[in-house]
Amino acid sequence: MIIPPKNFMELYKFLPQTNCKKCGKPSCMAFALELLKGTVKIEECTPLIEESKYKTGYNKLKELLEGEEGIKKELKINIDNEKCDACGICIIACPVNARYCYSILSGKTPDYPPDKHQLFLIKQGKCELLNLEHCRRLATEGRERECRICETYCPREAIKIEYN
Amino acid sequence: MNEDKRVPCSGCSLLCDDIIVIEKDKSNYDIIGACLKGIQKFEQRNSKNRILSPYIRQNNELVKVEWDEAIKKTIKLIKGSLNPILYGFSTTSCETQLKAIKLAQKINGFIDSNSTICQGKVLNSAKKKGITTITLTEIINKSDVIILWGFNAVESIPRLLSKVLFSRGKFRLTGREIKTLIIIDTYKNASFKVLGTKDLALIVEPDKDIDLIKILKKICKNNIKLPNEGTAGIDKEDIKRFITYLLNSENIVIFIGQGLLKIQKDGNPLEKLLDLIDIINNKNKNGRISTVMMGGHYNMAGFEHIALSYIGKNQNIQFQNRKLIQTKMNIISKIKERDFDLSIIVGTDAISHFPSEISKILTSRPIILIDNRKSGTYFVADIVLPTAITGIESEGLAFRFDHVPIKLKKIMNPPNDIPNDEELLDKIISKLDKNNVNSD
Numbered sequence: 001m002i003i004p005p006k007n008f009m010e011l012y013k014f015l016p017q018t019n020c021k022k023c024g025k026p027s028c029m030a031f032a033l034e035l036l037k038g039t040v041k042i043e044e045c046t047p048l049i050e051e052s053k054y055k056t057g058y059n060k061l062k063e064l065l066e067g068e069e070g071i072k073k074e075l076k077i078n079i080d081n082e083k084c085d086a087c088g089i090c091i092i093a094c095p096v097n098a099r100y101c102y103s104i105l106s107g108k109t110p111d112y113p114p115d116k117h118q119l120f121l122i123k124q125g126k127c128e129l130l131n132l133e134h135c136r137r138l139a140t141e142g143r144e145r146e147c148r149i150c151e152t153y154c155p156r157e158a159i160k161i162e163y164n
Numbered sequence: 165m166n167e168d169k170r171v172p173c174s175g176c177s178l179l180c181d182d183i184i185v186i187e188k189d190k191s192n193y194d195i196i197g198a199c200l201k202g203i204q205k206f207e208q209r210n211s212k213n214r215i216l217s218p219y220i221r222q223n224n225e226l227v228k229v230e231w232d233e234a235i236k237k238t239i240k241l242i243k244g245s246l247n248p249i250l251y252g253f254s255t256t257s258c259e260t261q262l263k264a265i266k267l268a269q270k271i272n273g274f275i276d277s278n279s280t281i282c283q284g285k286v287l288n289s290a291k292k293k294g295i296t297t298i299t300l301t302e303i304i305n306k307s308d309v310i311i312l313w314g315f316n317a318v319e320s321i322p323r324l325l326s327k328v329l330f331s332r333g334k335f336r337l338t339g340r341e342i343k344t345l346i347i348i349d350t351y352k353n354a355s356f357k358v359l360g361t362k363d364l365a366l367i368v369e370p371d372k373d374i375d376l377i378k379i380l381k382k383i384c385k386n387n388i389k390l391p392n393e394g395t396a397g398i399d400k401e402d403i404k405r406f407i408t409y410l411l412n413s414e415n416i417v418i419f420i421g422q423g424l425l426k427i428q429k430d431g432n433p434l435e436k437l438l439d440l441i442d443i444i445n446n447k448n449k450n451g452r453i454s455t456v457m458m459g460g461h462y463n464m465a466g467f468e469h470i471a472l473s474y475i476g477k478n479q480n481i482q483f484q485n486r487k488l489i490q491t492k493m494n495i496i497s498k499i500k501e502r503d504f505d506l507s508i509i510v511g512t513d514a515i516s517h518f519p520s521e522i523s524k525i526l527t528s529r530p531i532i533l534i535d536n537r538k539s540g541t542y543f544v545a546d547i548v549l550p551t552a553i554t555g556i557e558s559e560g561l562a563f564r565f566d567h568v569p570i571k572l573k574k575i576m577n578p579p580n581d582i583p584n585d586e587e588l589l590d591k592i593i594s595k596l597d598k599n600n601v602n603s604d
Contacts, residue, residue, distance in 0.1 A: 107326055
C-alpha cells in the first residue's frame with residue numbers, strides 16, 4: 001500500500017498560522033513541511049487540539065494524512081494507447097529517465113533492454129509503463145513528489161495520474 | 165543485428181537514426197522508439213496495401229502480369245512518347261533520383277519532384293537574399309527559442325518536439341524549462357497542448373501572416389509605435405513580447421511549415437520573412453535567427469541536391485535533344501496545358517496531391533506508376549511496377565530536413581524478389597539502350 005503525497009501548502013491551510021512555536025518548529029509552514037515528510041505528528045501542534053476554533057482544521061488534517069477510515073490509496077499511471085501516437089515526449093521529459101539513461105539528454109531513444117530505473121518505453125508504436133516504483137511521486141520527498149511532468153506535457157492527453 | 169542495431173527510420177523527413185530493431189524470429193521484428201508513422205512504414209511490408217507484382221490495365225481493369233511483359237509494355241510506351249513527364253522522387257533514395265534524371269535526359273522528358281509544390285518554394289525565395297540554416301544537432305544543443313510558423317509539429321512529425329524542445333542539449337541542460345516555444349497559426353492545432361506558461365501562442369487571421377511580418381519589419385527598422393488595435397488579429401502586448409524574444413534571444417529557430425508557402429494578397433510572405441530575418445541578424449549582435457524547411461516526405465531535400473550537382477538546376481528540368489533547356493513551365497502548368505503525352509510517377513500519390521481538375525487531365529494520358537503501395541494513383545495507372553521499400557528492404561542515401569545526408573540501411577529482404585527503385589530504373593535504361601542498338 002502506498003500513501004498519496006500531498007502539497008504542504010494544502011496542509012498549511014488548516015494549521016493555526018500563528019507561528020506560536022509551541023511545537024518547537026520556527027513557523028507553521030515549517031511544521032507543515034515536517035508533517036508532509038511524516039517526521040512529526042499532528043498532535044504536537046497543541047493549539048489545534050486545545051482551542052475549539054481549530055477543530056474543523058484538525059479533523060480535516062487527520063482526514064488528509066490518514067485517509068478515510070484508514071484506507072490508503074495506490075498510485076496509478078494510466079496510458080490510453082488509443083490516443084497515444086508514440087511521440088516519445090514522456091520518455092524524454094521524465095526526470096527519472098533523464099537521470100539514468102544518458103542518450104535521452106540529446107533526445108534519443110534509450111538503450112534496449114531498458115535500465116531498471118526507466119519508467120516509459122515505446123515499443124511497436126505503443127507506450128508502455130515499465131516499473132512504477134522509481135517514479136518521483138513515490139521515490140522522492142518534498143516538492144519533487146508533486147511531479148506531473150508526463151501528464152502535463154503529453155500532447156495527446158493520453159497519460160493520466162490517478163489514485164484509487 | 166545485435167552489434168549494429170540502431171537504424172534510421174524512413175517514415176518522415178526527421179529520419180530518426182535511433183530506432184532499435186530486434187529480430188524475434190524469421191519475419192517478426194520488435195521495433196523500439198519509432199512513432200506511429202515509422203511503425204506504419206514497417207507494417208507496410210505485410211499489409212494488404214502492398215503491391216507485390218506488376219499490373220497492366222487491359223479493358224479498363226488492372227491485370228496481374230509477368231515482369232518481362234510489364235517491362236516490355238513500359239519500353240513500348242516510353243519509346244512511343246515524345247513529351248513525357250517524370251514526377252515524384254521525394255520518397256526514393258538519392259541514387260534513384262540520379263538515375264531518374266539520367267532517364268529523363270535519355271527520353272527528352274520533363275522531370276520535377278514533390279519539392280516544387282512544397283519546400284522548394286522557400287529555396288526559390290532565398291535565391292535573392294540567401295538563407296540562414298541550422299542542423300538538428302545545433303538545435304538540440306544551442307537553441308533557446310523555437311518558433312513553429314504554420315506548422316503543426318505534433319501531428320505531422322510526431323518526434324520532432326521530443327528531440328527539439330524537450331531534449332537537454334549540451335548548453336541547454338535544463339531542457340524544456342529554458343526553451344521557449346512560440347506557435348503561429350490560424351487555428352488552435354494539436355501542438356498548442358504542449359505550450360507552457362511562458363510560451364507564446366499567436367493566432368493569425370488567415371492570409372494575414374504578411375501583415376504581421378511587415379509590422380515586425382517596421383518596428384525593427386524604425387522603432388515605430390505599435391497600433392493600439394493590434395495587427396492581423398493579434399494583441400499589441402503579444403506582438404511586443406514576440407519582438408522581445410526575437411531581438412534578445414541567443415539562438416532562435418523558425419520552422420517554416422506548409423502554412424507559410426502560399427502567396428498571399430500583398431505578396432510572398434516567405435520573401436518578407438527572409439528580409440526580416442536578415443534585418444534582425446544584422447542588428448542583433450548576441451544571437452541569430454535560423455530557419456528550417458519542414459517537408460513531410462523523407463527525401464524531399466535530396467532531389468534539390470542531386471539535381472543541382474548533376475544538372476545545375478533544381479526544379480522544372482526540361483530536356484531537349486539530351487540537353488537542358490530553359491523553360492517557364494512548372495509541373496502544374498505543364499499538366500494544365502496538356503503539354504505531355506505520358507507520365508511516369510515514382511513513389512508518390514500525385515492524383516491525391518494535385519487539385520482535382522489537374523488530376524483529371526493527368527488521368528487522360530497513360531500513367532506508369534513505380535511504387536510499393538496502392539494509393540489513389542494505383543487505381544488509374546496503366547502500368548504498375550512494384551518496388552522494395554527504401555530504408556527497410558533496400559539501402560540508399562537520403563537528406564534530412566536540415567539538408568544533412570543520412571545513409572538508410574537494409575534490414576530485411578523484399579518479398580517475391582522485387583527490385584528496388586534504382587535497379588528497376590537501371591533495367592529500363594539498359595533496355596532502352598538495347599532497343600536503340602537493335603533498331604539502328
